[in-house]
Each structure stands twice: as C-alpha cells, then as structure tokens.
Amino acid sequence: MTTSRRTLLAATTGIATAAATTTAATAAAPTTAARSSRTGSHQPPTREHFGTLDNGDRVDRWTLANGGTRLRILSYGGIVQSLELPDRRGRTANVSLGFDSVDGYVADSPYFGALIGRYGNRIAGAKFTLDGKTYQLPANDGPNSLHGGTKGFDKRVWDVEPYRSGGDVGLTLRYVSKDGEMGYPGTLRTRVRYLLTPRGELRIDYTATTDKATVVNLTNHTYFNLAGEGSGSIESHRLRIAASRYTPVDDTLIPTGELARVAGTPFDFRRAKPIGKDLRDGHPQILRGQGFDHNFVLDKGLTERPRPVISVTEPESGRTMRVATTEPGVQFYSGNFLDGTLKGSSGRVYRAGDGFCLETQHFPDSPNQPGFPSTVLRPGHTYRSSTVYSFGTDGGR
Ligand code: BGC
Numbered sequence: 001m002t003t004s005r006r007t008l009l010a011a012t013t014g015i016a017t018a019a020a021t022t023t024a025a026t027a028a029a030p031t032t033a034a035r036s037s038r039t040g041s042h043q044p045p046t047r048e049h050f051g052t053l054d055n056g057d058r059v060d061r062w063t064l065a066n067g068g069t070r071l072r073i074l075s076y077g078g079i080v081q082s083l084e085l086p087d088r089r090g091r092t093a094n095v096s097l098g099f100d101s102v103d104g105y106v107a108d109s110p111y112f113g114a115l116i117g118r119y120g121n122r123i124a125g126a127k128f129t130l131d132g133k134t135y136q137l138p139a140n141d142g143p144n145s146l147h148g149g150t151k152g153f154d155k156r157v158w159d160v161e162p163y164r165s166g167g168d169v170g171l172t173l174r175y176v177s178k179d180g181e182m183g184y185p186g187t188l189r190t191r192v193r194y195l196l197t198p199r200g201e202l203r204i205d206y207t208a209t210t211d212k213a214t215v216v217n218l219t220n221h222t223y224f225n226l227a228g229e230g231s232g233s234i235e236s237h238r239l240r241i242a243a244s245r246y247t248p249v250d251d252t253l254i255p256t257g258e259l260a261r262v263a264g265t266p267f268d269f270r271r272a273k274p275i276g277k278d279l280r281d282g283h284p285q286i287l288r289g290q291g292f293d294h295n296f297v298l299d300k301g302l303t304e305r306p307r308p309v310i311s312v313t314e315p316e317s318g319r320t321m322r323v324a325t326t327e328p329g330v331q332f333y334s335g336n337f338l339d340g341t342l343k344g345s346s347g348r349v350y351r352a353g354d355g356f357c358l359e360t361q362h363f364p365d366s367p368n369q370p371g372f373p374s375t376v377l378r379p380g381h382t383y384r385s386s387t388v389y390s391f392g393t394d395g396g397r
Contacts, residue, residue, distance in 0.1 A: 006275040008394030045171060045375025050074060050081075051102030057157050059102045066169045069391060075230035076102060077154040077174045078192055080113035080222045082345065083202070088318030088393040093228035095319065097355040100345045106155075110337060111221035115125065115192055116147045118177060118184050119375070121295070121331055121364035125252040128367035130185070130376065131213055137183035142252050147221070149182035154221070163193060168203075170195035177266030179212065179311040180289040186379075196294040198207070201390045203306075208383040215367045215375045216383045220326075223335060223355030226314035226321060230348035234335065234356050238313045240267040241332065243296035247363055248285050254365050255372075259297055267294065275334060275356065290352065291336035294365050295329045302328040302373055306388045310358055323358055325387040326372050360387045 021267055022095045043065050050061035059076040066184040070084040070092075083096040098112040099105055103111065126139035137145035147154065158173040170193055177188040188210050195203040206218045246267045247255040262268040266278030279291060286292065300307045306324035319384050323330075342350050368370040377383045 001041070004111070029271075037213055043169070044164070045169060047160075050076075053102070053106065053157070058158065059157065061163075062160060062171055064169050064171065064194070066167075066196035067198045069196055069200035069202065071196055071202060073160070073171055073173075073194055074102070074105070074113075075158050075160045075173075076105060077113075077156065078158050078175075078194075078220075079105060079154070080194075080220065083222070085226075085391050086198075086317055086393070087207045088395070089202055091317075093231075093317070094345060095224055095228060096215050096227050097223035097225065097229045097350060098345050099342075103394040104342070108342065109154075110342075111147060111154050114221045115158075115173070115218065116221050116359070117153035117175075117190060117218045118148050118182065118188060118214070118216055119145070119367075120147060120217045120221075120359055120361040122146050122252075122254055124252075124365045124368050126183075128215065130155050130215065130367065133185075135185060142184055144252055144254060145183075148277035151182065153177070153218075153301075158192075163195070165195075167198035168195045170203075176266075184214055186210035186214035186377075188214060188216065188377075190218070191246055192218070199390070201388055203386065203388045206383070206385040208377065209381070210377050213376060213378045216377045217366065217375045218385060219331075219359040219361040220315050220387070221357055221359060224312070224321065224358050225277065226312060226319040227317050227353045228346075229355065230344050230346035230350070233276070233351075233353045235353055236275060236278065237275050237356070238272040239269050239275050239332075239356075240272040240298050240311045241296050241330065242309045242390075243330070244270065244299055245297040247295045247297065247329075249288060249294065251288060253289060253293060255295065255363060255369065257371055262296075267292075267296070268316040269296075269332075272313070277354075279334070279353075289336060292356075293331070293333045293336055295331050297363070298325070298328055298330060302326065309360075313394055318395070320392045320394055322390040322392075323360065323387060324390070325360040325361065326385055327387065329361055329363045331357065331361060331364070333357040333359065360385075 070083040080096040126137045126145040138149040163170040176229040193205040245259040308324040310323035363372045366375040
C-alpha cells in the first residue's frame with residue numbers, strides 16, 4: 001500500500017482535492033448535514049482523493065448530502081465509508097463501521113460497507129452446476145466460497161458518476177466483471193445506484209446483465225451501530241424483522257435447506273425486541289454462528305417494488321432505521337466475528353457485537369438449493385434489486 005502522507009492528510013482533514021462540482025468545501029464541513037432539515041436541501045456530490053492502491057489505481061471518496069443524511073462512498077468496493085445521521089437532539093454521528101484510510105479496507109476488512117458480488121454469502125463446496133456444467137469458485141471460507149470469492153466486487157475499483165433526478169442526489173457506480181472472473185460464467189455488467197432522497201432516505205438500486213447464463217446475488221455489507229460507530233455493543237438496539245421463517249445452517253454456515261419456523265426461538269423478531277435479548281440462551285443455531293448469522297425468509301417474498309420488512313431503534317440516541325426491499329431474504333449478522341483487532345474510523349476498536357448487518361438478498365447457496373428462489377440470470381434478462389433505508393428519530397426514552 002503506497003498511500004502518501006499527503007493523500008492521507010487530504011482524506012482525513014476532508015480537503016477536497018478534486019471536487020467534481022462547485023462545492024469543494026462540503027466535505028470539510030461536518031455539521032452541514034446535521035443542520036439541513038429532513039425536507040430536502042441537497043448539495044451536489046463532491047469528490048476527493050482518498051488514497052492510492054499498490055497498483056497505482058486512485059481511490060476517490062464521494063460525499064452526498066440530502067434531507068439531513070450525509071453519505072460517503074468510496075470508488076474502491078463501492079464502500080459506504082460513512083453514514084451520518086442526527087439523533088433526537090440533532091447531534092450527528094457516523095452510524096456505519098469502517099476506516100478513515102484506504103489501507104484499512106485493503107489490508108483487513110470484514111467487508112465493512114462494501115458492495116458484495118457476484119454472490120452475497122456462501123456457496124457450498126465453492127462450486128455449483130448450471131445447465132449441466134459445473135463451475136469451480138475460489139474457496140475463501142473453509143470449503144465454501146464467501147461473498148464472491150477472494151477478489152469480489154468489494155475489492156474492485158468502480159467507475160463512479162454523479163447522478164441527479166428531481167430532488168434525489170446520487171451516484172451511479174459501474175463495474176464490468178469478465179467472463180470467468182472468480183470462476184463465474186458470463187461477462188456481468190453491473191450498475192449500482194446510491195441515492196439520497198429529499199427525506200434523507202438512502203436507496204440502493206442494483207442492476208446487472210450477462211452474456212451467458214450465470215448466477216447473481218448482490219447486496220451491501222454495511223455494519224450499522226445507530227448509537228455511532230465505535231460506541232460499543234449493538235445489543236440494546238430493538239429489531240423487528242417481518243419473517244416467520246429462517247434458514248438454519250450446518251457447521252460451515254451453509255443452509256440445510258430447511259425453512260424453519262421462528263416461533264418459540266431466538267429468531268422470532270416479528271415483534272421488536274433487543275438484539276441481545278436471546279443471544280445467550282444456548283440455541284444450537286446461535287452457538288453455530290456465535291450469534292445471529294442467518295438468512296431470514298421475508299414473509300412478503302420477492303416483490304417488484306421495495307416493501308417494508310425491518311425496523312430498528314436505538315434507545316439512547318433515538319435513531320431509527322426502517323428497511324424496505326424487493327428481495328426475498330435478509331442475512332442478519334450480529335457482528336460475531338469482530339474480535340477486537342480492528343481500529344475503526346473513530347479510533348476505537350471494534351469488538352464482537354459492535355455492529356450488525358442486514359444484507360438484503362436472495363438466500364445463501366441458492367445455486368445448490370433447488371428449493372430456494374432462483375438466482376440464475378440469463379442473457380436478455382436484467383437482474384434488479386432495490387433496498388431503501390429510511391432514517392428518523394423517536395420522541396424520547
Ligand atoms: C456472513 C458472516 C461473515 C460476515 C463477514 C456475513 O455476511 O454471513 O458469516 O463472517 O459476512 O464476512
């Protein structure tokens with residue numbers, strides 16, 4: 001990693017070295033997002049140099065603000081590097097775990113904030129068969145392939161362009177994955193659009209096309225802590241997931257194929273409860289994942305438009321998040337494998353359970369599970385997936 005001191009200084013002090021538009025000072029004014037109301041006041045996206053990869057590729061950081069939300073996206077991995085939201089008193093905090101330099105992301109990141117592709121979560125035995133042909137993938141998680149293999153979409157530099165439509169402000173990210181990359185068939189043209197709406201909602205729209213039959217399952221791997229990243233455990237967050245079933249896993253975290261009922265188990269989040277409430281009750285599935293690391297089968301199924309499925313409230317700050325998606329599943333991961341060895345953007349260390357992910361997607365290992373909704377994409381068809389995160393605050397404790 002050859003990030004220069006000057007680059008790092010520019011990145012950490014927020015000095016925009018290559019503002020794409022007029023407001024170069026935006027990235028250096030951390031209180032602007034907090035001051036803007038939840039009814040608009042967007043600014044054009046700004047771009048700054050965030051670092052340089054070993055091969056000389058430049059990494060940019062883009063800043064977007066609208067409706068009281070400020071979002072920072074890296075061209076490396078399409079990573080959500082920070083997501084700033086006001087609390088019930090109007091105090092802003094970054095609620096997404098991550099690093100303040102590109103080095104952290106390249107060296108050792110458990111997919112903080114990243115776009116995941118071509119396939120979110122695990123594919124058993126690192127192989128699958130499609131139309132009679134077997135494809136071998138890199139095994140990077142025991143015997144399995146995780147999150148697209150050793151160099152997935154999280155480790156690629158994306159083309160980024162600002163995007164604007166009506167009151168929405170956003171970015172369009174593009175990446176072309178060559179036929180055979182990480183073992184997957186077909187040239188996959190992927191477009192991801194990050195949008196902030198005038199109400200401060202974050203919307204992520206994914207599309208992909210292919211020139212050969214393949215499998216696709218894209219998602220975003222942001223770790224949230226609505227009290228602020230680096231503030232400690234997420235166990236007191238109250239979570240609701242509209243899912244009556246989940247997919248239990250074997251000891252390598254591959255779904256067994258069963259769609260088990262959540263009723264009477266720690267997996268029942270149909271009514272809001274603190275994430276930590278049933279974490280220690282010894283359920284064999286919780287022991288297997290060292291916490292929650294499971295796909296929830298959303299009751300609404302696969303839908304053309306995003307439907308509300310999740311709500312989260314953090315009692316101290318009052319920050320709330322609602323998630324609506326087109327996807328049939330969500331991987332709820334309670335940050336179990338954070339182990340106190342990574343120091344985040346705030347300078348504080350992340351321990352197990354200091355962030356949680358809600359990865360809206362198709363089910364893990366679908367290419368090997370005929371009973372699961374299909375993840376096959378064929379030429380002439382377009383893969384589409386959308387997830388909307390709405391933020392707010394509740395009245396008081
Ligand atoms: C997986 C976890 C994994 C984490 C970070 C999640 O999507 O389900 O098992 O540890 O990503 O890699």
